[in-house]
Amino acid sequence: MNQFGDRLKEARINKGMSQEDLAKFVGSTKQVVSKYENNQRTPKITVANKYAEILGVSLYYLLGEENPLDNSGRSEIKKKFIELIDSLSDKQAAELLDVARSIIRMRKQ
Numbered sequence: 001m002n003q004f005g006d007r008l009k010e011a012r013i014n015k016g017m018s019q020e021d022l023a024k025f026v027g028s029t030k031q032v033v034s035k036y037e038n039n040q041r042t043p044k045i046t047v048a049n050k051y052a053e054i055l056g057v058s059l060y061y062l063l064g065e066e067n068p069l070d071n072s073g074r075s076e077i078k079k080k081f082i083e084l085i086d087s088l089s090d091k092q093a094a095e096l097l098d099v100a101r102s103i104i105r106m107r108k109q
Helices: 004-014 019-026 030-037 045-055 075-086 090-108
Strands: none
Touching (some): 019 045, 045 075
16 A cells, blocks of 8 residues: 555545545545545645645655654655645646656665
């Protein structure tokens, strides 16, 4: 269980929220959350960050990088990363997310 959707669902359930509750917090729909959780869609990195903030986990965790309880030393890195992502076009951000996922998969092999 290391894809974004798997981690999103796990964090949502741990927080005691329904898909509909989570969707309302980010201004989306239950159907969109369901597609993310079933790994049928991938959100923009800024949207993924909103989910992380609402669920009380780090973006790194949702991307499969860390334990949800270990946020030590990540806030400055997270801030710089989000600033970088915000400066990219949607296409560039999606490409970066694809590269990040590839790196994560390679590290787990």
